[in-house]
Amino acid sequence: MSSSKHSPIFSHSxxxxxxxxxxxxxxxxxxxxxxxxxxxxxxxxSLGYNYSLMEKEGYIVPVLEISIRYMKPAFYEDILxxxxxxxxxxxxxxxxxxxxxxxxxxxxSTAYTKHVFLNREFKPIKPPRKIVDMVRKLVGx
Amino acid sequence: MSSSKHSPIFSHSxxxxxxxxxxxxxxxxxxxxxxxxxxxxxxxxSLGYNYSLMEKEGYIVPVLEISIRYMKPAFYEDILxxxxxxxxxxxxxxxxxxxxxxxxxxxxSTAYTKHVFLNREFKPIKPPRKIVDMVRKLVGx
Amino acid sequence: MSSSKHSPIFSHSxxxxxxxxxxxxxxxxxxxxxxxxxxxxxxxxSLGYNYSLMEKEGYIVPVLEISIRYMKPAFYEDILxxxxxxxxxxxxxxxxxxxxxxxxxxxxSTAYTKHVFLNREFKPIKPPRKIVDMVRKLVGx
Amino acid sequence: MSSSKHSPIFSHSxxxxxxxxxxxxxxxxxxxxxxxxxxxxxxxxSLGYNYSLMEKEGYIVPVLEISIRYMKPAFYEDILxxxxxxxxxxxxxxxxxxxxxxxxxxxxSTAYTKHVFLNREFKPIKPPRKIVDMVRKLVGx
Numbered sequence: 409m410s411s412s413k414h415s416p417i418f419s420h421s422x423x424x425x426x427x428x429x430x431x432x433x434x435x436x437x438x439x440x441x442x443x444x445x446x447x448x449x450x451x452x453x454s455l456g457y458n459y460s461l462m463e464k465e466g467y468i469v470p471v472l473e474i475s476i477r478y479m480k481p482a483f484y485e486d487i488l489x490x491x492x493x494x495x496x497x498x499x500x501x502x503x504x505x506x507x508x509x510x511x512x513x514x515x516x517s518t519a520y521t522k523h524v525f526l527n528r529e530f531k532p533i534k535p536p537r538k539i540v541d542m543v544r545k546l547v548g549x
Numbered sequence: 550m551s552s553s554k555h556s557p558i559f560s561h562s563x564x565x566x567x568x569x570x571x572x573x574x575x576x577x578x579x580x581x582x583x584x585x586x587x588x589x590x591x592x593x594x595s596l597g598y599n600y601s602l603m604e605k606e607g608y609i610v611p612v613l614e615i616s617i618r619y620m621k622p623a624f625y626e627d628i629l630x631x632x633x634x635x636x637x638x639x640x641x642x643x644x645x646x647x648x649x650x651x652x653x654x655x656x657x658s659t660a661y662t663k664h665v666f667l668n669r670e671f672k673p674i675k676p677p678r679k680i681v682d683m684v685r686k687l688v689g690x
Numbered sequence: 691m692s693s694s695k696h697s698p699i700f701s702h703s704x705x706x707x708x709x710x711x712x713x714x715x716x717x718x719x720x721x722x723x724x725x726x727x728x729x730x731x732x733x734x735x736s737l738g739y740n741y742s743l744m745e746k747e748g749y750i751v752p753v754l755e756i757s758i759r760y761m762k763p764a765f766y767e768d769i770l771x772x773x774x775x776x777x778x779x780x781x782x783x784x785x786x787x788x789x790x791x792x793x794x795x796x797x798x799s800t801a802y803t804k805h806v807f808l809n810r811e812f813k814p815i816k817p818p819r820k821i822v823d824m825v826r827k828l829v830g831x
Numbered sequence: 832m833s834s835s836k837h838s839p840i841f842s843h844s845x846x847x848x849x850x851x852x853x854x855x856x857x858x859x860x861x862x863x864x865x866x867x868x869x870x871x872x873x874x875x876x877s878l879g880y881n882y883s884l885m886e887k888e889g890y891i892v893p894v895l896e897i898s899i900r901y902m903k904p905a906f907y908e909d910i911l912x913x914x915x916x917x918x919x920x921x922x923x924x925x926x927x928x929x930x931x932x933x934x935x936x937x938x939x940s941t942a943y944t945k946h947v948f949l950n951r952e953f954k955p956i957k958p959p960r961k962i963v964d965m966v967r968k969l970v971g972x
Contacts, residue, residue: 626883
């Protein structure tokens with residue numbers, strides 16, 4: 409029942425690159441934001457949209473906040489699932505993704521990011537209607 | 550008076566590299582963890598210690614948690630102050646740094662990281678006595 | 691006929707990440723070595739071998755030399771083919787890969803890398819027999 | 832006498848970051864292009880010019896070619912000298928930098944990069960007069 413809240417709304421698989429390791433022998437913690445970003449790109453692609461297009465239309469969507477918990481290390485050649493667990497508007501302007509990173513069933517990391525739509529002058533603007541609609545459709549509300 | 554709480558315990562200056570920008574024309578958010586880490590390295594160096602030595606002595610000190618708020622963007626060739634605002638043990642095993650990133654007086658970002666000492670088998674261990682002493686000395690307690 | 695020399699011995703597909711772009715709006719040139727390395731990893735995987743295993747067996751295989759020509763830029767979300775065009779021993783110790791990077795048919799970049807097998811003390815050693823055999827098999831000699 | 836050819840025209844010092852190491856325990860080879868780029872930035876700054884300004888004036892100056900030889904590894908916390916040994920126009924459009932990377936006196940790496948001035952449409956253009964003058968002044972011809 410309540411397990412439904414543990415199903416990702418989107419899952420993207422990546423394989424750890426050698427260059428992403430550090431001398432501790434694990435994936436450097438600064439690489440995780442890049443994995444999360446790649447998952448967001450793929451989510452938009454899966455919806456028939458892409459971020460390049462968004463930028464061409466005059467929107468930029470920077471990260472406002474990032475928070476990552478590193479529970480277990482990831483290693484070179486690991487296949488990781490970058491799971492987007494939820495996506496929602498926190499306010500009219502700010503939206504938030506929640507993530508899990510897993511190797512098989514093993515939970516390595518949890519994270520969230522917050523974002524805002526800006527125009528080319530870096531001023532916050534309301535998200536474009538079609539994005540709001542896509543998000544609603546995606547999360548089924 | 551209360552401004553004393555805003556004085557960093559350590560400040561490290563970096564200059565933004567071209568490679569650290571993205572096509573939005575700003576420093577990519579995944580670079581900030583690297584800036585914070587460089588400030589930690591320099592803090593230890595300023596105390597006559599270094600992290601390389603720590604690893605040789607059998608300790609590794611990974612990041613357990615990172616949280617960053619991005620308030621204003623940073624740009625290529627910006628000179629940024631990576632300010633460590635506090636360093637304290639949250640528990641016997643976990644310690645936490647708080648940071649500010651500024652361009653001149655302008656606050657761009659706030660952040661914190663949490664860390665734990667591990668042995669070579671990735672098991673949590675009590676931090677070495679001399680580190681605890683150094684931290685105490687640093688924060689004046 | 692002579693076109694056979696233009697067929698890659700191995701091809702690996704990657705998709706450009708946002709973090710890999712710079713403020714020029716193109717993939718930063720320092721990312722190409724990482725793409726080449728990922729293609730080498732995948733080549734070994736396709737042969738049922740992997741580089742992690744090699745390191746566990748006591749070999750490290752650093753890059754001795756890299757040379758890259760950037761003919762046309764690559765962009766965010768591009769799908770690129772990282773083609774390994776040849777792999778051969780230049781001497782008993784040094785081996786060389788040649789590469790092409792293409793977006794569809796369009797040639798963006800050519801490159802080569804040279805490598806050597808080292809033991810854990812960073813001393814050059816003869817490549818392990820099974821690697822030599824794999825390379826021979828791969829290139830059909 | 833002949834040693835004059837070994838004097839850099841510009842030298843920039845960097846300190847290796849933890850994130851720049853890989854699981855081999857050395858600086859990952861993809862980081863060297865970033866060090867070279869930082870030295871170029873600092874060279875221009877030392878001449879009272881900067882690359883940001885160049886981009887604002889409508890020029891972009893991408894890397895056409897890079898070649899790096901890795902002779903000895905660099906390690907975390909190493910202080911490295913990124914020495915620009917020469918800078919010259921190879922043709923009306925293409926100019927080339929030669930580099931050495933040293934730790935103290937110890938030579939770790941040699942490299943060169945080639946560049947071209949492009950306009951915003953990525954078309955090659957003649958370098959701006961003041962740049963040509965700066966280069967001439969710098970190399971004393």
